[in-house]
Amino acid sequence: MSSRLKSATGSPPSELQPNSTPLQSPAFGSRWRGALARSRLMRALSRPWAGLATCLMYHRICPDQAGSDDMARGFAPNLDLSVTAGAFDEQMAFAARHFNCLSLPEAIEQLAAGTLPKRSLIVTFDDGYLDNLTLALPILRRHAVPATVYIATGLIEQAELPWWYELEDLIAGADGFHIHWDNQHLHFSTIDADAKRRTFDILNPMLKRMDSAEQIRFMGLLRQSSRQPVEKDNQFMNHRQLIELASDPLITIGAHTHHHLALSELKPIRLRHEITHSKELLENWLKQPIEHLAYPFGGEAHAATREFSVAEELGFSSAVTTRLGHFQVFHKNHLLALPRIGIGYQDCMARFEWKLSGLYSMVRAPTSRWTC
Structure with missing residues (x-):
């Protein structure tokens, strides 16, 4: 840690070079992507990367006007954790029309059995934000789309x-x-x-x-x-609201650890506690088994073989990462290392179609067709 910190007063070392770019219009560069996603030739080319199913990753749903001030000021590094309610409604309408929308337990059962049909789609949310209940759930109900919400129990308790x-x-x-x-x-x-x-x-x-x-x-x-005042912003569901969300037949609740830490940085005992404590709290609060897990941050640097093995030992039926890709046939043997496609604020409908088509994965993660 120290060697990286020493450069904080000057230019950051190469591995910490800024990866964010100035915010762009949500429609920037999207027309050609939408056209490619709809073209017969590119659909055929990208079909192997699209695999059997797409698991979408969301975090927050925000009001339609939210984020415009952030876009204007040019600094909003967390903006892509949100999708506007209007955009989410349009995305779920498209998904309901063009895909086989399944709950995560259904998809996992069919994937394991070798019966998961192509063009299946699974919707997931990470963390446990209040807007998953107030804004996302009514839209999911409108289009009869199931979803899984992975809860970081420590964030629920701190609110x-x-x-x-x-x-x-x-x-x-x-x-x-x-x-x-x-x-x-x-x-x-x-x-x-x-x-x-x-x-x-x-x-x-x-x-x-x-x-x-x-x-x-x-x-x-x-x-x-x-010297800025600390604002306590209640962005997360409380226990009562979580129980209300979990009671809806469209919703599956999964674990997202307790403190939302990068698991790869933890010693084995702490790693197991982060996962088991979250699972046990959720089962106690909701009076139902918790069988599905999402690794916090979830990239290759944050969740790998050790973390997958612990999830298996603890009896989870599935676990999702943030590694880019779609469910392929070989994932029936890797149910604790499933990929997802993240959807963010700047994903207009053309980019949304591009991401679901397999083209996005073909370009950004070409090996995802063959490997976890």
């Missing part, structure tokens, strides 16, 4: 702004930070949108590598340096 949103707010409102961490004095300039993006792209992976106690301490230092 406040998680660190990745607070980090964005602190950076957005400050011109810079001066903190002492790991025996070093660190300075981050956040004077303009570019500097804010660079700072977020350095601090975000740092925080992912920390345990929950370190995250709390580090965020406290940032708050103290920024």
Whole structure:
């Protein structure tokens, strides 16, 4: 950690170079993608990558006008965790018309049995945001589309702004930070949108590598340096609201660990506790078995063979990653390492069709057709 932090006052090292870009119009560059996704030739070419099923990953559903101010200011690193209610409604209408929409348990059972039909679609949400109940559920009901919501139980219990949103707010409102961490004095300039993006792209992976106690301490230092008031923003469901969501026949509840930590950074005992504690709390709250898991962050750096093995040992029927790809026939033997397609704020309908067609995976993750 220290070698990476030492460069925080200057240019970040190569592995931490900013990967975010200035926000673009949601329709930017999408017309040709939509045309390709609908063309007969490209559909045939991409069909092997589309596989049997597409598992969509959402986080939040927001009101239709939300995000416009963030787009205008040019710094909104978490914006793509949201999809507007209008866009989600259009996406679910398209999915209901053109795909075989299944609940996750149905899809897993059919995948394991070798009977999952092509053009199947599964909808999932991560974390447990309140808008999954208030905005997403009515739309899912309108189109009769099932969904699975993976709950990070610690976020439900805290019912406040998680660190990745607070980090964005602190950076957005400050011109810079001066903190002492790991025996070093660190300075981050956040004077303009570019500097804010660079700072977020350095601090975000740092925080992912920390345990929950370190995250709390580090965020406290940032708050103290920024001198900004701390807002308790109740973005997550409480116990009663979670029970209400779980009672709907369209909804399956899954575990998303307790503290939403990068599991690859944890020692074996802590790793098992993060998963089992989430599972046990949910089963106690909902009085039903919890058989499905989503790994926090879920990329190759955050969930791999060790984490898959623990999920199997703990008896989960399935577990999803954030690795890009579609369900293929070979995934019947890899039910604890399933890929998903993330949908975000800037995914207009043309991009949505592009992502479902298999073309997106063919271009961005060509080996996903053969490997987990």
